[in-house]
Amino acid sequence: MSVRKNVKILHKFLKKDDWRYEFDEEDSLFTCGVSVENAVGNVRVFINATDDRVACLFVMPQSAPESFRAAVAELACRINYRLVFGQFEIDFDDGEVRFRYVMSSEELADDPMEKAKRLLYLPHAMVLHYGPAFVKVMLGARTPADAVKEVQPGVCEDGGSPSDGETPPDVPADAQIPGGGDGEPMAKREKGRGVRGKSGGGEKKRAHRDSDAPPVPVRDYTLDGLSIHGDIPLAKVVTAVKNFRRLQAAEGEAAIPDRPRMSLLLWGPPGAGKTEFVNYLGQQLGCKVVVKMASDLLDHWVGKTEKAIRAAFEEAEEENAILFLDELDGLMQDRTGATANWEITQVNELLDCMEKFRGVMIGATNFRDHLDAAVLRRFTYKLEFGYLGRAGKHIFFDRAFKTPLTEMDATRLDAIPNLTPGDFKTVSQKLYYLGEEVGNAERLSALEEEVSLKKESRHVCRGFAAA
DSSP states (O other), X not given: OOHHHHHHHHHHHHHHTTOOOEEETTTTEEEXXXXXXXXXXXXXXXXXXXXXXXXXXXXXXXXXXXXXXXXXXXXXXXXXXXXXXXXXEEOTTTOXXXXXXXXXXXXXXXXXXXXXXXXXXXXXXXXXXXXXXXHXXXXXXXXXXXXXXXXXXXXXXXXXXXXXXXXXXXSOGGGXXXXXXXXXXXXXXXXXXXXXXXXXXXOXXXXXXXXXXXXXXXXXXXXXXXXXXXXXXXHHHHHHHHHHHHHHHHHGGGOOTTOOOEEEEEESSTTSSHHHHHHXXXXXXXXXXEEEEHHHHOOSSTTHHHHHHHHHHHHHHHTTOEEEEESGGGTSBOGGGOOSHHHHHHHHHHHHHHHHOOSEEEEEESOGGGBOHHHHHHOSEEEEOBOOOHHHHHHHHHHHHXXXXXXXXXXXXXXXXXXXXXXXXXXXXXXXXXXXXXXXXXXXXXXXXXXXXXXXXXXXXXXXXXX
């Protein structure tokens, strides 16, 4: 069968099955994406057609770190030994992990729509079943031998065959295909919805997107230009949180009891970007953020505050969401100065909930020094968001006003002290409706006015470090 006929079959199936895809006619290459709702996440899919065969490649979004590539390769070999169809691969140059499935043109022509479905859904079933094992090995949480025992429980110690009567390993029992039910890619379970598709009717929307699409920024927020001092770059903290979530999803109910928790303390002056960073992190992780202000939890009745605190943690746990406690100093003030019993019990309740919480918890405050010492010790990472430096001022000025600065304007901007990203947002909103009548002189004057209205800051930038 010719490449043209193979391409025609694939086009027909992808359109019928409501996939959103791109096609490169020169290379006869289809590209799309699919969400795998486990530790793997969003996967890139490539389908290539030639005269004699079609090949489907599922590329995982996680790349194996150089130090773990040999271990990941060992895991792939152990898994592939028992596979009847397809194989896992790793690129040693960049750590890319993928599953490849090849089908002959004759097989595809035998029953085109069913075989095209198998071409896409079998690799999905494989990544759904085996993907978490690769994530665990990439993060150093399992050895290849231990990881393969979890996903192929019938494997003998020497890697031999399972006992008689066991389900063949080409299609894992918990990820059966032929299409429909649990075999379908998660992004396609809702009728009329493919990758980047629209939600049908009143169904609940899912946050699916192609893994190769750049993340959508949270409004005008950027990590560039933020004044964060310390040995650990903020981007690495984000990576640590992502790895925590991936390992959490991979482990499921078999989580390691003493695995380090993931909690972040954000502190610094108002407007420095703390809340927006939490929104950004939620978007990067593709999960909901449960926001609780101190005023939401505090109650004048004895015991009610403790109950509200427990409920907040339970809500985040049930929804697999980030728990964000803003105005944290209102809930966790230093107990050494407490004059009432409830001031101690509410801090104790928070500490107990933090110890038991298995998700990502973030607290924010303008006054770190007001927090109880035991509370500070509970946070894995402590991040201070300070006032913007020279580079940060220019970055946020450009993002807020999109206008070039003259040398004189730049000198004037550099001289404005204690600027935060929030100041640029406030001034941008203030001047928005004045249109073309506003120039850089007015913008700089408005920024200077914002700074003059601030009380003398008690914040001293000291950076952050891992606890």
